[in-house]
Amino acid sequence: MSEQSLDLLLNEMTLDEKIAQLMQLATPFFKGSSDNGEITGPMEEMGIDESIIKSTGSVLGASGAKEIKAIQKQHLQDNRLGIPLLFMSDIIHGYKTIFPVPLAIGCSWDLQLAEKSAEIAAKEAAVSGVHVTFAPMVDLVRDPRWGRVMESTGEDPYLNSEFAKAQVRGFQGNDLTHDINRVAACVKHFAAYGAPEGGRDYNTVNMSERELRETYLPAYKAALDAGSEMVMTAFNIVDGIPATGNKKLMRDLLRDEWKFDGVLISDWGAVKEQIPHGVAEDGKEAALKAIKAGLDIEMMTTCYVDHLRDLIEAGTVDESLLDEAVLRILQLKKKLGLFENPYRGADEAKEQSLIMSDEHRQAARELAAKSAVLLKNDQVLPLQKQQEIALIGPMAESGDILGQWSWRGSREEAVTLSEGIKTKIGPDNLRTAQGCGIESATEAQLAEAIETAKTADIVVLALGERSEMSGEAGSRSNIQLPQVQLDLIKAVKQLNKPTVAVLFNGRPLDLHGVADQADAVLEAWQPGTEGGNAIADLLYGDVNPSGKLTMSFPHSVGQVPVYYNHFNTGRPKDAPDAQERYVSQYLDSPNDPMYPFGFGLSYTSFTYHDLTLSTDSLTFGQPLTVTVTVTNSGQTAGEEIVQFYTRDHVGEVVRPLKELKGFQRIKLEPRETREVHFTLTEEQLRYHHADLEFTSDPGTFTVYVGPNSKECLAKSFHLSH
Template sequence: MNRYITIILIGLSILIFSFDSSQTRLSEDEKYIQKADSVLALMTLGEKIGQLNLPAGGDITTGQATSTDLGQNIKDGKTGGLFNLKGVEKIREAQRIAVEESRLGIPLIFGMDVIHGYETLFPIPLGVSATWDMDLIEKTARMAAKEASADGINWTFSPMTDISRDPRWGRVSEGNGEDPYLGAKIAEAMVKGYQGDDLSDIHTILACVKHFALYGAPEAGRDYHTVDMSRNRMYNEYFPPYKAAVEAGVGTVMTAFNDVDGLPASGNRWLMTEMLRNQWGFDGFVVTDYTAINEMIDHGLGDLQNVSALALKAGVDMDMVGEGFLTTLEKSLGEGKITEEQIDSACRRILVAKFKLGLFEDPYRYCDTERATTEIFTADNRRFAREVAAQSFVLLKNENQVLPLQKNGTIALIGPLADNRENMAGTWSVAGRFDESVSLKDGIENALGDQAKILHARGANIVNDADLEARVSIFGKPTLRDERSAEEMIQEAVEIASQADVIVAALGEAAEMSGEASSLSDIEFPESQRDLLKALKETGKPIVLVLFTGRPRAMTWENENLDAILNVWFAGSEAGDAIADVLFGDVNPSGKLTMTFPQNTGQIPIYYNHKNTGRPLAEGAWFEKFRSNYLDVPNEPLYPFGYGLSYTTFNYGGIKVSNEQIKGDQKLTASIELSNTGKFDGAEVVQLYIRDVVASITRPMRELKGFQKVNLKAGETKTISFEIFIEDLKFYNYDIDYLWEPGEFEIMIGGNASEVKVTSITWN
């Protein structure tokens, strides 16, 4: 059939459908399905399979796409979308081939790893989660969507909602920490931010919740490794954020690399169909992670044809990069291993997404070069990124109120991360302008002008091992390794420090020491940097550690010996200015940890909402024989979940409840007085925890069930109230029934998981 006639037929079928008055009774989703079916009816088997193929788009360049293999595949209808192709001109060219040179003219979808901002970068997700501010988090996703869509992108592979309790796993930097309740709230906010209320709005993009499922719990913290857990733990502790994203209307879901119950996620029908679609009602499309179908071969499930058929039957719709669908499904269909209805179902879901994005109406709707020049990396966007970054920082220690610093005297700025713009972005920042990020040195100089003297020395390399440091820099964010000996660098730093009033030590990880394929067996502070700190300690000058990290670190020595520790994660484009805002008191830190910091690596996994044992250690005790404890270290973490200091102080009163005896569907109100007892205005994250004291199965010692970020002026007192319903008491029991059980409950309110006020109620 002539290509132009075919395209006209598609247009006419959609138009006829649109004017059919009988369709007014259909829901919006049903209308999109029927529109997709009108296209599906015109497609060949090869074109249907082509829609299930998602290659990387790196070899498309303006004016040259038609001469590449990728360009030919687009022309032949063998491509449903592209990902990580940057630049509106390149995207427009690829789209032009799809809609003007392929037989049916079906538009492509364009995805990118827009993880914590597009060109304007926010802190890494673990850092943004530390704001505990859902409105702010939603706005970061909305701004990322606005920038990405202005440059041709209409699909992001975010949010990552994998719960993790093991900081050896590098991808904790890309998630929201250890708690399912907080993770669910953040997932919902991110989906709303990316997708808005209408996907056809050109300022929104399609979200993709990942990695389904359980990717954050690999054995030994080693990326891509085996995951093995009970159904009870899955449902109660790991599934809630994924489910929250689905309930928020997320358009796509990405499969995980790991196996679940012995089946890799990409071939696991229980996960992709029974759970995701049948139980949760997900109606979008499922895409694999990068070559995840092919990797099932190494998992031991057969050759490419076999694992591709397995994935399709499981409920996977789009194959990222691997081309197993593209090259084997037609053969599998002929051999009866799959059905054409399974291919049609996958193709239909992808077409529906394209209709929702408005791509059939206008394939070039995201290719406005004017938007690309006026809406990306703007001054307003950068100001907002600076605000978010400052709110994400967590003050871990502040002995004798060393912070905030005075804007006078002499400051020694020391460390390998003090003057390194490229590493401010952190991991998964593929579209960022690294060379335009603000370094800490830049930020301090901007804040001080000529009011104070700044002395600078490197002091140490990130790590002593040059080979390890080379592996860290693999994604092109140089650590700027110094070839001098460690002794020379330390001597220079000590000489600089001896001339200063205070030392600001910019230390921690390089950007890619956390992230994908960046697992560590030991999360102790790097030896090279600890040696530097020990030498600086000998000067007797106060030391402020500005900690750059994408994961919890074991820092017992640093906590015991340094005067102040400010955790700044990797703060994005405006890192340096935001850090200076907090160091000098223009912003009072209010961030709270969303992941527990252990005292040493051996405590891992460590998390606040653990269960009790039959031989619990007495509260406040360090060691007792035949109790659940260690010989060499207390059970307690270095910094607990929810922890974070302020330049002011907060006092919690006692908990008041509306009733100590609650029945059925009644509402319980728990209140507490919060006072700012210090000299600074500040914000406190007030956290509500509940413990189900007696239940049919073992239950956590406490579970986060609410939080409020409260602003208080110095000397001000507010009453903070939480409303608690039966829904807050529900859990999945032994038989995976979702219910609540009457009995005694402890209500806890405080500033972190370890410091709470407690009262008890009975709910029958």
């Protein structure tokens, strides 16, 4: 279908048909679904009738080729103009084959594997009939109390931007029209959803426009530069106005400044939520603000279908605003090839052979192993296959290792840690006991755990959160493990057995009671379908841990937010002339996190030396080359993530103490040495000034290179304009 044909189609549509294209409804509303469109209960309360459903533009949450084809077939019969539906779903880190949660994927620092995981998710979703995924989520996160940190790749704008681009490439490929194995990406949540006050979901966000542009917007822009077809609005306010009705954010910045001409969709119910926010008196005003802000699709509320006709007929809204929104939706349907092939990639036969294939599971296993971070190891790991293992803890035999946003994932099909270890060493040297539940325990459970541990050579404690304890609406004020699990660690430790703690969680934790008790700590996150196999690979040294944290682990929740790229103060604690008391510090806690950004151990050791700069003066058009020598000084081959940071010592506004500018993953054999090179240009030193101009300042800078953000070699240079 040509662009001219779309214009003709738009002209044929009635006002009500155009408004209905802006409506997104959940699967049960539609004939052909498992509920067959029976409008009852909450659906009935929305006031949706059959005429609206027949003209609705998109569907939320349908799954499976058979169901989606049935809904589409019925809709094409009912829709007067034969306009196909768009099917959209939350495919965040896998469709049926579940990969680690995005925060874990970030800790892999492996952009190629992240892209591959998105490509596999797209293949499984597309063959099941899905057209659009509500991913990637690229919100920058600094507060582990917020449950949705598990959906982000971390606290750094540069790294988040790189992962955003990789995931968009993976989902969409190069040709959405002809590659039916891909799906359209929808970057979210625009904007700054990751900065809610108190870490409480849906809460107020309050920051300067300079901070917004400098730190929070880059990853969204990177996703759009990579071609993301859609953007989803955030629930929160931006500069006092809910994002969904925020004209400055959505139309002035997103549409006019960034030239985004794709589809803009609200999050669930967000248009109507302008009323409790206090910026809209009723649904009519909510619709007015949203359409003027440039919002195309309203998800699961009815402000548009209830009020847009009246607003247009009264002259309050120009019909051209409606037309441009409808045209964008039709253009996406055209790009996906739905007018020619409304069923696109949906294929029941391929669905059976492709989904959860061995190839997909192997990729999930590899990414889960690369995502895990070894936080501590007092010469306990790797385990030896002849050792007698006591595997104890509520996560030992649990399939709840997929994370909250694993919509189509099956806990029953997930490989548990117990299964992974048995596959690795056989059943003879493994004994298991629950020890406690996630948040409750009995004396019998504890007694069984102690007896199981007594005869073992080594104890592996499988601990963590239920998936529902993080994710959306999963905010927590206490980010320690539940007390019963801390009590279990303490009781087992009294046996004086070497003890390894394996953690399954969706956020950085306060690890007091874990890191000080266990001899080794492996952060496994929520590792996905192949989690048990991947962790067994790591525990027994078949894979050498290489993951590095992309979000800092605090000493306590009282430090939060704590992040590596923070500003200095007028009274920094580490200043040469710092007084004992009157400096920026806590009296009862260090300022630094327990484990900083970029931290992660290996079964070998890497030595950094001979940091050199090609010149001590950087100018426009004359890049600077940074060289460091890295040696594997241990006895085992391993992969190291070499990290490159800079600091601008004097700016027009205060600059961060360190900023990540690049990284390289290298593999070294024992005693092997390699030079690693980074190129630094003047453009990489630019930032938003007080007037929001994006330029650099001449002056002194420092380059840092090292294994994490804390332990680095340093050299200084001068930037000249």
